[in-house]
Structures are given as C-alpha cells and as structure tokens.
Amino acid sequence: MYIDIWQFLGGLVHWLLVDIIGPILGWIGFHGLESWLGSPGVLNFVTILLVALIVFTVGMLVAITHIWQERKTLGRLMDRRGTQVGPIGLFQNFADGLKVLVKEAIIPDAADPLVYNAAPVIIIGVSLFMFVTIPYSQGFYVANPQMSVLLTLAIFSLVPFGVLIGGWASNNKYTLIGGLRAAAQIIAYEIPLLLSVIGVIILAGSLNFMDIVAYQQSHVWMVVPMILGFVVFIISMNAELERVPFDLPEAEAELVEGWMTEFGGMKFGLIMMSEYARGFVGASIATLLFLGGWDMPSFLQFIPDELWFLAKVFAVFGLFIWIRGAMPRVRTDQILAIGWKRLLPLAAINIFIAIIFKTLGWF
Amino acid sequence: MLLDTYLPIAIFAVIALGVPIFAFWLNRFFRPTKKTALKTETYECGEVPIGTAKIQFHFQFYMFAIIFVVFDLITVFLMIWALDFANLSFDAKMLMLAFFGLLLVGVFYALRKEEKLWI
Numbered sequence: 290m291y292i293d294i295w296q297f298l299g300g301l302v303h304w305l306l307v308d309i310i311g312p313i314l315g316w317i318g319f320h321g322l323e324s325w326l327g328s329p330g331v332l333n334f335v336t337i338l339l340v341a342l343i344v345f346t347v348g349m350l351v352a353i354t355h356i357w358q359e360r361k362t363l364g365r366l367m368d369r370r371g372t373q374v375g376p377i378g379l380f381q382n383f384a385d386g387l388k389v390l391v392k393e394a395i396i397p398d399a400a401d402p403l404v405y406n407a408a409p410v411i412i413i414g415v416s417l418f419m420f421v422t423i424p425y426s427q428g429f430y431v432a433n434p435q436m437s438v439l440l441t442l443a444i445f446s447l448v449p450f451g452v453l454i455g456g457w458a459s460n461n462k463y464t465l466i467g468g469l470r471a472a473a474q475i476i477a478y479e480i481p482l483l484l485s486v487i488g489v490i491i492l493a494g495s496l497n498f499m500d501i502v503a504y505q506q507s508h509v510w511m512v513v514p515m516i517l518g519f520v521v522f523i524i525s526m527n528a529e530l531e532r533v534p535f536d537l538p539e540a541e542a543e544l545v546e547g548w549m550t551e552f553g554g555m556k557f558g559l560i561m562m563s564e565y566a567r568g569f570v571g572a573s574i575a576t577l578l579f580l581g582g583w584d585m586p587s588f589l590q591f592i593p594d595e596l597w598f599l600a601k602v603f604a605v606f607g608l609f610i611w612i613r614g615a616m617p618r619v620r621t622d623q624i625l626a627i628g629w630k631r632l633l634p635l636a637a638i639n640i641f642i643a644i645i646f647k648t649l650g651w652f
Numbered sequence: 653m654l655l656d657t658y659l660p661i662a663i664f665a666v667i668a669l670g671v672p673i674f675a676f677w678l679n680r681f682f683r684p685t686k687k688t689a690l691k692t693e694t695y696e697c698g699e700v701p702i703g704t705a706k707i708q709f710h711f712q713f714y715m716f717a718i719i720f721v722v723f724d725l726i727t728v729f730l731m732i733w734a735l736d737f738a739n740l741s742f743d744a745k746m747l748m749l750a751f752f753g754l755l756l757v758g759v760f761y762a763l764r765k766e767e768k769l770w771i
Contacts, residue, residue: 337659337660337663338663340660341660341663341664341667342667344664345664345667345668345671390678390679390682390683391682391683391684392683393683393684393685393686393691394676394679394683394685395691395692396692397692397693397694397695398692398693398694399694399701399704399705406676409672409676410669410672410673410676413671413672414665414668414669414671414672415668417668417671417672418664418665418668418669420664420668421660421661421664421665421668422661431660431661431664432657432658432660432661432664433657434657434658434661439731440661457705457706459705460694460704460705460706461694461695461696461701461705462696462701462705463695463696464705465705473716473717476716476717476720477716477720479720479724480720480723480724480727483724483727483731484727484730486731487727487730487731487734490731490734490735490737491734491737494735494736494737494738495735496731496735545695545697550695551694551695554679554683555675555676555679555683556676559672559675625716629716629719629759629763630763633756633759634756637752637756640730640752644737644745644749647737647738
C-alpha cells in the first residue's frame with residue numbers, strides 16, 4: 290500500500306484551478322486568465338511545485354527528527370536523559386532554531402565576504418537538494434530518472450567543494466586545516482563508497498532506485514549476498530558524513546570546531562541541520578540499496594510503504610549513532626590508510642563476489 | 653520526455669538553494685547588530701592571531717588526489733559496465749576486469765612507494 294502523491298496532488302490542483310478558481314475568474318470576467326490557469330502546462334507546473342514542497346518539508350522534518358533521535362540515544366548511551374523540552378524532548382530542536390534566529394551575524398574582518406557568505410548557501414543548498422532522488426515508496430518521490438543512484442552520488446560529492454572554500458574564506462588557521470582535511474578525507478572514502486555500490490548494480494542490472502528495490506522484492510535483500518559491500522558502504526558513508534569515528538575535519542579537541550569555527554548564528558544552525566539532512570540521505574541510500582527499501586513481510590502489508598521505509602532509515606541512522614557512541618576518533622595519520630589500504634581492497638573483493646554470484650546465477 | 657523527468661529536479665534545486673538564502677534574509681529582521689572590534693577578530697582561542705591563513709599550504713595529500721582522479725574515472729567506467737553486465741560477452745567482462753586489476757596493482761604500488769614519501 291502506498292500513496293501516489295503525483296496522482297493525488299495532480300487531481301487536487303486540477304480540481305482547485307479548473308473547477309473552483311477558474312469559474313470564479315470567469316464570473317468576474319477574466320476569461321483569458323481562466324483558460325491560462327486551466328492549460329496543462331500550468332497545471333503540471335503547480336503540481337510539480339506542490340510535490341517538491343511537500344517532499345522537501347517531509348525531508349526537513351525527518352532530518353530534524355534525526356537530530357532528536359541522536360540527542361536522545363547519545364544521552365542514553367552516556368547515561369543521561371538527553372533533550373527535555375516538550376513531550377519526550379521533541380521541541381528542543383525547534384527551540385534551538387528560534388535561538389539561532391535571534392543571534393547576531395558576525396563576519397570576521399579578515400574573511401573574504403563574498404565567498405564566506407556563499408559557502409554556507411552551497412553547503413546547505415546541496416545538502417537539501419539531495420532529497421530530490423530519494424523515493425519513499427513507488428508513488429512518493431519528486432523525480433525518478435533512469436540514473437537516480439548515479440545522480441544522488443554525484444550530488445553527494447559536491448559538498449566538499451563548499452567545505453573547502455568555506456574553510457579558506459574564513460581566513461582562520463583552524464578552518465583552513467579543517468577544510469583541507471575534509472577534502473582529503475571525503476575523496477579518499479568516495480572510492481570505496483562507489484565501488485561497494487557497483488556490486489549492487491551488477492546484481493540488479495539497473496541504476497534506478499525503483500528497479501533495485503523491485504529486484505530485492507522479487508529476489509533477496511542485497512545485504513545477504515553483498516554483506517561485505519554493506520559493511521564497506523556503512524563505514525565509508527560515516528566518513529563521508531564526517532561523523533564521529535571519522536570527524537577529523539571538525540575534531541573539537543585540536544581544531545576548535547574545524548571548518549565551521551568562524552560560522553556563527555543562523556549559518557551555524559543551518560549547517561548543523563544540513564549535516565543531518567545528509568545523514569538522512571545516506572541512511573536512505575543504504576536502505577534502498579541494501580535493505581530492500583520498502584520491502585516488507587507479506588502479513589504486514591497494511592502498514593504504508595512510506596512508514597516501512599522511514600522505519601528502516603531510522604534503524605540505519607540508529608546504527609550510525611551507536612557507532613558514534615561506541616567508537617573513539619581515528620588518528621590523523623591513519624585516516625587515509627584505512628580508506629585506501631583496507632576499504633578499497635574489501636570493495637574490490639565485493640565486486641568479484643558479485644560477479645561470481647551473477648555468473649553462477651545464484652542471486 | 654527529458655523535460656518531464658528533469659523539470660522537477662530543476663524546481664527542487666531552486667527551492668533547496670532558495671531556503672538558505674531566504675533564511676539568511678529573514679534572519680536580518682530578528683537579530684541585533686552591535687558591532688565591536690573584538691567580535692569581528694579572527695578566533696584563535698583568545699590569542700591575538702599572528703599572520704594570515706591565506707598561505708601557500710603544503711598540500712601533503714597531493715598523491716592521494718592524483719590516485720583519486722584516476723580511480724574516479726575507472727569507477728564511472730565500472731558503473732556503466734556493471735549496468736549491462738548480464739548482456740556482455742565473456743571477452744568484454746574479462747577485459748574490464750583486467751583493466752581494473754591493472755589499476756589496483758598500480759594503486760598499491762603507488763601507496764607502497766608513498767609510505768616512504770609520507771610527510
């Protein structure tokens with residue numbers, strides 16, 4: 290069972306513009322405007338706009354809930370209670386949002402103003418843009434191009450650009466080192482990430498999220514044959530998201546707050562939120578590629594697909610939080626060696642396993 | 653057909669880039685502005701900063717950057733190859749694997765050599 294958001298909102302927009310607003314305009318006398326509003330192009334555009342806004346809002350809310358989930362779970366892992374504002378601490382993030390809204394915006398004298406102001410827009414905009422290709426179910430998505438996996442991973446690799454120029458433009462030694470570390474780390478872990486996805490593509494024979502989920506529904510979840518790829522993917526995704534075992538770019542013990550040191554107020558708040566937006570996208574890519582997306586046992590079919598998908602995403606993000614609570618930070622001189630000398634061979638082995646399974650026809 | 657697929661992506665990109673711009677613009681009406689000289693100084697844990705950070709930074713990861721460019725290309729080739737894996741001939745599969753293996757050997761040789769050059 291799933292919600293076909295395109296059909297639903299298309300019908301709603303048609304009803305609103307053609308059956309309600311159109312006759313009112315015609316009654317007043319704007320006949321040209323009435324026929325313009327009723328034309329297929331306008332209806333299509335308004336529908337796309339509404340779908341985009343709804344999926345965007347849902348993505349933002351899920352990202353904010355991830356922040357709450359992280360604060361609560363980390364609190365419990367550290368033997369404290371976590372956030373307390375509102376019922377079970379749910380309103381703490383909104384209170385923080387209001388707080389950063391009334392904070393003064395300080396631009397350092399030494400900073401390059403244009404790049405300093407543009408870098409957060411690039412980082413936040415690109416992070417939020419990544420919601421575009423994530424399907425929540427067969428009907429709940431913004432865009433479904435044939436190459437959606439490739440497109441998502443391509444947008445994913447745009448963030449270090451913003452981090453690098455943001456760190457440079459702040460004109461602070463900590464931010465410069467943090468930005469360069471982020472760039473080096475993210476390019477080192479991008480290769481195992483992409484190689485671990487290739488095993489899935491070989492088995493499923495498609496670069497489209499929908500087709501990969503359909504394959505997993507008819508065969509088996511990818512995590513069973515591609516367990517090695519799943520492990521490599523989760524570790525590399527943690528490094529790509531700059532989360533705790535790999536948070537060297539913002540190592541607070543040595544670099545204050547890394548490349549974010551000079552960003553304050555609203556910029557800091559939105560950058561932190563966009564990290565969780567990326568965390569949501571990373572967890573949902575793992576869910577779609579390896580954990581069957583919205584696939585479910587047949588006796589639980591009455592639960593909507595979207596809720597199944599989100600439940601799995603929260604489980605994967607819970608794994609990220611658990612890793613964060615349990616692991617110490619990787620040492621600076623080991624970080625690139627882990628990516629290149631451990632994860633890269635494992636990802637290559639994973640490709641050979643996928644080739645063997647595909648050739649023998651097991652999966 | 654192409655427009656049908658990519659128009660939502662374009663509209664979503666405009667929304668996603670518009671949200672931070674709108675939030676920073678909205679912030680203008682709520683925040684106080686009391687500028688003092690100390691606030692706009694570069695933060696270095698309370699010390700007076702010495703020199704500028706816009707220096708010629710020694711990019712010690714250059715070797716990894718070069719290997720990354722090579723490997724990024726092979727990854728894109730592998731993705732296209734993997735997409736049509738089931739319909740490829742035996743020769744095509746083996747040639748691509750040989751190419752991939754060759755690059756893996758090259759990367760490991762470069763990394764072994766790099767260990768002596770590591771700064």
